[in-house]
Amino acid sequence: MNKRLVLMLLLISVAFTQEAKDPFDLSSIMEKIDEIGVPTVESVANLETIANELYNANKWEDAAEALNNFSKNANWLANLIKSGLDPYYGASYDDRKEYPYKKIKPLIEYESLTNEYIRKRNQAIIMEAECYEKLGDNKKAVALYRKGLELVNINNEVWWEKARLGLYNLIGLAK
Numbered sequence: 001m002n003k004r005l006v007l008m009l010l011l012i013s014v015a016f017t018q019e020a021k022d023p024f025d026l027s028s029i030m031e032k033i034d035e036i037g038v039p040t041v042e043s044v045a046n047l048e049t050i051a052n053e054l055y056n057a058n059k060w061e062d063a064a065e066a067l068n069n070f071s072k073n074a075n076w077l078a079n080l081i082k083s084g085l086d087p088y089y090g091a092s093y094d095d096r097k098e099y100p101y102k103k104i105k106p107l108i109e110y111e112s113l114t115n116e117y118i119r120k121r122n123q124a125i126i127m128e129a130e131c132y133e134k135l136g137d138n139k140k141a142v143a144l145y146r147k148g149l150e151l152v153n154i155n156n157e158v159w160w161e162k163a164r165l166g167l168y169n170l171i172g173l174a175k
Helices: 002-017 027-036 041-056 060-083 093-098 101-135 138-151 157-170
Strands: none
Touching: 027 060, 041 060, 041 101, 060 101, 101 138, 101 157, 138 157
């Protein structure tokens, strides 16, 4: 009896404390825009070029900062591109199944573009880890290698290996 009462009180308290999501609340989107801005394909390409130039010039501190900026912007751009596909992905299985392929086909390039920016973001995170390793900031390097390993795709074996070996080196497993 007491268990039922406690469970009922718990359920009632959860029901009253949960607010309905306001469909007009733009605060989280505006916070992201305030933090990063509105990236464009051109602006993200410029950030990538700068980050790669600094990395290739062995300017580790500047490269780490540039890579971080690039990865955040590439991620946000990927999310913005993907949001254009949300009505399709948010639809029920049956609705997606019935939706004509000829209408979906032109959208495939945007899905591919989203995946490309995500791939570049993941690589930038691993490159940033390498920068911090070169700078001797092993805590930051380990954290970034770990995040890179969480994000990198299994099919991206080169970057998976870079992150794995970088992490293993820092924890004493290098061979």
